[in-house]
Amino acid sequence: xxxxxxxxxxxxxxxxxxxxxxxxxxxxxxxxxxxxxxxxxxxxxxxxxxxxxxxxxxxxxxxxxxxxxxxxxxxxxxxxxxxxxxxxxxxxxxxxxxxxxxxxxxxxxxxxxxxxxxxxxxxxxxxxxxxxxxxxxxxxxxxxxxxxxxxxxxxxxxxxxxxxxxxxxxxxxxxxxxxxxxxxxxxxxxxxxxxxxxxxxxxxxxxxxxxxxxxxxxxxxxxxxxxxxxxxxxxx
Amino acid sequence: xxxxxxxxxxxxxxxxxxxxxxxxxxxxxxxxxxxxxxxxxxxxxxxxxxxxxxxxxxxxxxxxxxxxxxxxxxxxxxxxxxxxxxxxxxxxxxxxxxxxxxxxxxxxxxxxxxxxxxxxxxxxxxxxxxxxxxxxxxxxxxxxxxxxxxxxxxxxxxxxxxxxxxxxxxxxxxxxxxxxxxxxxxxxxxxxxxxxxxxxxxxxxxxxxxxxxxxxxxxxxxxxxxxxxxxxxxxxxxxxxxxxxxxxxxxxxxx
Amino acid sequence: xxxxxxxxxxxxxxxxxxxxxxxxxxxxxxxxxxxxxxxxxxxxxxxxxxxxxxxxxxxxxxxxxxxxxxxxxxxxxxxxxxxxxxxxxxxxxxxxxxxxxxxxxxxxxxxxxxxxxxxxxxxxxxxxxxxxxxxxxxxxxxxxxxxxxxxxxxxxxxxxxxxxxxx
Numbered sequence: 001x002x003x004x005x006x007x008x009x010x011x012x013x014x015x016x017x018x019x020x021x022x023x024x025x026x027x028x029x030x031x032x033x034x035x036x037x038x039x040x041x042x043x044x045x046x047x048x049x050x051x052x053x054x055x056x057x058x059x060x061x062x063x064x065x066x067x068x069x070x071x072x073x074x075x076x077x078x079x080x081x082x083x084x085x086x087x088x089x090x091x092x093x094x095x096x097x098x099x100x101x102x103x104x105x106x107x108x109x110x111x112x113x114x115x116x117x118x119x120x121x122x123x124x125x126x127x128x129x130x131x132x133x134x135x136x137x138x139x140x141x142x143x144x145x146x147x148x149x150x151x152x153x154x155x156x157x158x159x160x161x162x163x164x165x166x167x168x169x170x171x172x173x174x175x176x177x178x179x180x181x182x183x184x185x186x187x188x189x190x191x192x193x194x195x196x197x198x199x200x201x202x203x204x205x206x207x208x209x210x211x212x213x214x215x216x217x218x219x220x221x222x223x224x225x226x227x228x229x230x231x232x233x234x235x236x
Numbered sequence: 237x238x239x240x241x242x243x244x245x246x247x248x249x250x251x252x253x254x255x256x257x258x259x260x261x262x263x264x265x266x267x268x269x270x271x272x273x274x275x276x277x278x279x280x281x282x283x284x285x286x287x288x289x290x291x292x293x294x295x296x297x298x299x300x301x302x303x304x305x306x307x308x309x310x311x312x313x314x315x316x317x318x319x320x321x322x323x324x325x326x327x328x329x330x331x332x333x334x335x336x337x338x339x340x341x342x343x344x345x346x347x348x349x350x351x352x353x354x355x356x357x358x359x360x361x362x363x364x365x366x367x368x369x370x371x372x373x374x375x376x377x378x379x380x381x382x383x384x385x386x387x388x389x390x391x392x393x394x395x396x397x398x399x400x401x402x403x404x405x406x407x408x409x410x411x412x413x414x415x416x417x418x419x420x421x422x423x424x425x426x427x428x429x430x431x432x433x434x435x436x437x438x439x440x441x442x443x444x445x446x447x448x449x450x451x452x453x454x455x456x457x458x459x460x461x462x463x464x465x466x467x468x469x470x471x472x473x474x475x476x477x478x479x480x481x482x483x484x485x486x487x488x489x490x491x
Numbered sequence: 492x493x494x495x496x497x498x499x500x501x502x503x504x505x506x507x508x509x510x511x512x513x514x515x516x517x518x519x520x521x522x523x524x525x526x527x528x529x530x531x532x533x534x535x536x537x538x539x540x541x542x543x544x545x546x547x548x549x550x551x552x553x554x555x556x557x558x559x560x561x562x563x564x565x566x567x568x569x570x571x572x573x574x575x576x577x578x579x580x581x582x583x584x585x586x587x588x589x590x591x592x593x594x595x596x597x598x599x600x601x602x603x604x605x606x607x608x609x610x611x612x613x614x615x616x617x618x619x620x621x622x623x624x625x626x627x628x629x630x631x632x633x634x635x636x637x638x639x640x641x642x643x644x645x646x647x648x649x650x651x652x653x654x655x656x657x658x
Binding site: 410413414417418431432435436437438440441442 | 537540541542545546547591592593594609
């Protein structure tokens with residue numbers, strides 16, 4: 001009944017007499033991994049040495065800063081007294097800036113959820129795996145789609161008076177429009193801009209808006225979330 | 237003279253039975269024993285025995301992933317030390333902060349280091365993610381490891397956020413109040429989730445204890461597991477991704 | 492395994508051959524049992540994590556006699572996070588907790604408005620919104636007079652803004 005295997009699972013310690021199966025080599029590769037590229041170095045010691053040097057540099061920098069800078073500690077928590085302005089940790093200040101413009105459901109739940117979902121699905125979109133430049137083909141159609149998206153976005157943000165989102169969006173949009181008019185064979189930097197795929201533009205827009213919002217929330221917002229100039233000394 | 241005697245002493249140490257029982261290999265002078273040094277070591281066996289020359293260059297990674305992991309290690313060590321002087325109770329938690337500053341030897345230094353490393357880890361995680369994106373490191377076959385990375389980003393943010401409440405000062409209290417009120421804006425599920433997270437309707441004793449347990453036990457455990465998967469998958473997916481341009485050049489040469 | 496095609500599973504007498512084999516059935520039972528056990532564990536943990544007794548301030552409180560509040564005034568009760576407003580028509584109680592994200596608002600007598608420090612919402616003294624991201628006006632709480640002539644506010648009960656307490 002049982003089909004006899006054509007190998008022996010050896011139990012003896014004599015490797016010649018009883019070879020043990022360690023691995024099967026099949027003709028098809030199961031992993032989606034390409035062959036190795038370029039020359040290779042032994043991890044020990046080359047990688048470990050670099051990693052330990054990196055670790056040491058990092059610890060030295062951290063210790064130096066920790067000796068000079070003190071972690072903030074304010075008054076004992078008082079549920080009856082809201083400080084003015086009440087600010088979240090700096091990495092949530094972009095979100096808090098959004099909360100200033102949009103209702104909590106939109107700014108606090110929908111936008112972050114969409115961002116996380118977008119990040120998760122990035123690698124599963126097989127469109128344009130090769131990183132085709134946005135302006136490589138269908139230039140007129142791509143320009144139409146881009147311009148209508150930009151106009152819709154600008155109108156939406158203007159309705160909510162979300163100027164600190166609008167300004168960086170316009171900046172990135174302007175750069176994208178600028179890249180449309182670039183001719184092939186320009187300077188390396190221009191050539192770089194001209195050949196970016198759409199995913200690059202979306203991520204750059206996202207990063208620019210996040211950085212601007214975080215900076216505005218950290219340095220340019222004072223009592224009642226009103227606009228202040230950091231050099232006037234309202235903040236910190 | 238001194239070096240030779242040191243070498244001699246090391247040689248003697250390596251030939252002892254105890255040393256051999258621990259490392260089970262000859263000195264790492266050959267490629268075989270250097271490989272054994274990696275995959276014969278529990279702590280290193282997630283690393284590859286060989287790495288590409290391209291991925292060893294600083295510009296390939298800027299050591300951002302490594303830096304994130306190092307910061308996590310620093311945070312674990314300083315965090316455990318800080319736990320020894322911390323009571324998750326109102327208002328004792330705040331008094332402990334004062335004690336760390338004025339009473340405990342080097343307490344303020346450890347707290348500074350922990351806070352600083354926490355901020356740096358948030359920066360490092362984001363930077364690492366953007367770097368991987370721009371280098372195309374999320375492309376197949378690495379798509380699942382990118383998702384694990386997104387999970388680690390969320391865990392890092394949540395770790396930082398739960399830690400923010402623990403000093404129980406004004407900054408902490410109001411940041412958490414505003415943050416948890418955002419959750420209650422979620423339709424239907426928001427209010428129950430907030431109640432569960434805070435252990436009540438207000439940010440109080442229960443909330444402090446829950447955030448403490450999340451910050452010190454639950455989230456670090458999840459983070460360690462995900463970090464393990466993340467590192468392991470880097471190897472299983474064929475090592476660090478090499479920049480597209482270089483790959484094309486190399487491929488062109490081969491053809 | 493022995494069950495590789497040649498030896499069919501013995502069929503029960505008189506039973507029609509159905510699409511579900513015994514193995515499939517047992518697998519489904521096992522998965523179902525695990526699912527029920529898992530669901531039970533989740534429910535029990537959820538119940539455990541929801542505290543039954545809360546040590547939080549009482550939602551009803553006495554606000555003293557009506558004479559404490561002059562006509563056409565807004566008084567902030569710090570401990571209770573409530574504004575007691577007295578107009579010529581009478582009394583009403585307005586929540587001081589911003590409807591946006593729960594920050595404690597502040598009464599600005601100079602501007603004659605209630606301002607939230609967190610995201611810049613502004614309200615009139617009757618709780619209606621002037622500007623800012625707050626989604627709703629500040630709610631009014633039920634305010635009554637006790638038998639011994641003191642104001643009594645119940646923060647669990649919200650009332651229409653048109654209701655005022657005449658004294």
